[in-house]
Amino acid sequence: MKKSFKSITTPDARVNPFQSPTTEGIQVMPFESTTTEGAPSFAILRRVGRANAALFLALFLFIPALLLAESDGKWLHRVPDEDRARTNPYASKPNAAAAGKVIFSENCAKCHGADATGLHNRPNLRSERIRHATDGELAWMLKNGNPYKGMPSWSSLPEQQRWQIIAYLRTLPPAHTSGAKQ
Amino acid sequence: MIRIPTFAHRPILAFAALITLGLALQAPAARAQEKPYFVTYSTDLEEPGNLEIALKGLTASPKDANAFVSPTLELEYGATAWWTTEVYAQGQSTVNDSTVFTGFRWENRFKPLPREYWINPVIYIEYERVSQADKSILEVTGHDSISSFQVNNGQSHGIIEKSIESKLILSSNFKGWNVSENFIAEKNLSNEPWEFGYALATGRPLTLAASPHKCWLCLQNFDAGAELYGGLGTRYSFGLKQTSHYAGPTVDFRTPAGITYSFSPQFGLNDNSIGVLWRFKISYEVQQLRDLFRRSK
Numbered sequence A: 001m002k003k004s005f006k007s008i009t010t011p012d013a014r015v016n017p018f019q020s021p022t023t024e025g026i027q028v029m030p031f032e033s034t035t036t037e038g039a040p041s042f043a044i045l046r047r048v049g050r051a052n053a054a055l056f057l058a059l060f061l062f063i064p065a066l067l068l069a070e071s072d073g074k075w076l077h078r079v080p081d082e083d084r085a086r087t088n089p090y091a092s093k094p095n096a097a098a099a100g101k102v103i104f105s106e107n108c109a110k111c112h113g114a115d116a117t118g119l120h121n122r123p124n125l126r127s128e129r130i131r132h133a134t135d136g137e138l139a140w141m142l143k144n145g146n147p148y149k150g151m152p153s154w155s156s157l158p159e160q161q162r163w164q165i166i167a168y169l170r171t172l173p174p175a176h177t178s179g180a181k182q
Numbered sequence B: 001m002i003r004i005p006t007f008a009h010r011p012i013l014a015f016a017a018l019i020t021l022g023l024a025l026q027a028p029a030a031r032a033q034e035k036p037y038f039v040t041y042s043t044d045l046e047e048p049g050n051l052e053i054a055l056k057g058l059t060a061s062p063k064d065a066n067a068f069v070s071p072t073l074e075l076e077y078g079a080t081a082w083w084t085t086e087v088y089a090q091g092q093s094t095v096n097d098s099t100v101f102t103g104f105r106w107e108n109r110f111k112p113l114p115r116e117y118w119i120n121p122v123i124y125i126e127y128e129r130v131s132q133a134d135k136s137i138l139e140v141t142g143h144d145s146i147s148s149f150q151v152n153n154g155q156s157h158g159i160i161e162k163s164i165e166s167k168l169i170l171s172s173n174f175k176g177w178n179v180s181e182n183f184i185a186e187k188n189l190s191n192e193p194w195e196f197g198y199a200l201a202t203g204r205p206l207t208l209a210a211s212p213h214k215c216w217l218c219l220q221n222f223d224a225g226a227e228l229y230g231g232l233g234t235r236y237s238f239g240l241k242q243t244s245h246y247a248g249p250t251v252d253f254r255t256p257a258g259i260t261y262s263f264s265p266q267f268g269l270n271d272n273s274i275g276v277l278w279r280f281k282i283s284y285e286v287q288q289l290r291d292l293f294r295r296s297k
Helices: A043-067 A074-078 A096-105 A128-132 A136-144 A159-169 B009-027 B146-150 B290-291
Strands: A034-036 B051-060 B068-080 B083-094 B101-109 B120-130 B158-175 B177-188 B195-205 B222-234 B247-254 B261-268 B276-286
Touching: A096 A159, A136 A159, B101 B158, B177 B222, B247 B276
Parallel strands: none
Antiparallel strands: B051 B068, B051 B276, B068 B083, B083 B101, B101 B120, B120 B158, B158 B177, B177 B195, B195 B222, B222 B247, B247 B261, B261 B276
């Protein structure tokens, strides 16, 4: 007989030590699985109760929905207003874009392409969305990334270099092709 | 001569090495953004699709023991933006003794949070199968002692230890500085108690803004920092005593050609420690290895 995780098996019944009679239907025992050899226990479902079942269902549906919602520019909605309003302190510095181009070629071009139009269906950094994003939004994306969508955080780069990359992106002309992901 | 565990593995290893080398030569190189630390992990993960090939070495001359050099080959791959996996193969060569292959490790690092905070966590899980002849000192746990370096390879090489090691890696970035803290918990899969250790490090690029020109000796290509690490005993005798501790400065140099050189002298802080460890590392990052297998642009 398999034993449930952190539960006590008594000769006549299996008792969850963390479950009090007054919390019937609320306490969850995720590791309890069987009462007889190989047979699933439906008692666990009864104990979980309707409220928790609804909660599980909501979470089960919500998490993939949340991940899907992050694709294709939805990250812009996550940028806090404070970050969105930030301006590039390197915008007016003459060498910033040139320095940004060097950093871009070393770190970004491998995914976004030397011309920034995106390799292998990765985001086109000359798209309208990127062109209309504020400096603060781009800085937020470079710092945080979008790890569940493949974009790593670049917080390992000094903030100054991240601003230099943004200064370079601002010098790029709009993309003429629409094949790449926007 | 390095001893491979079984003769049958040799063609497989040679084939794998050839494939890796061939792919590496076809793919463009990048300059890794990792910190100049040898023992401490920061929360930087490998960029997804990139493969870092590194040779990490350590040489020392312990008191009342023969000098040794311990090379470790590292293959680190960014599986996703939140998961990095890494394989190590390691050995050691001791003066007036022998050269032995000491084992391998497989580690995985996971970034659980989708954005950056003032302090960021990474979860580290590793399986290791190394002999007691291992002298790589990739971390210090439990009651590590200099006396283990006084045992000759013939006695220690045959004792294989299988362990699971976990780390909580915490890191903060502030005004160009990185501060990283690791708490290490290791369990030998035989009947031995949990062992603990720590590692702390801080580092910074020598300049924060990049030069508009590609250059070799620009300050932006150098990082400097310092490391402190040691053991914390076991679950039955937790603490800083009866174990070894080391500290030292560390520096790295990223060349525009894609190779990064790191170096650190690290000094033993008590009688259980080796006087000086000389550490060095050469690494090369292959960009977007998996794109070589994709058809579309």
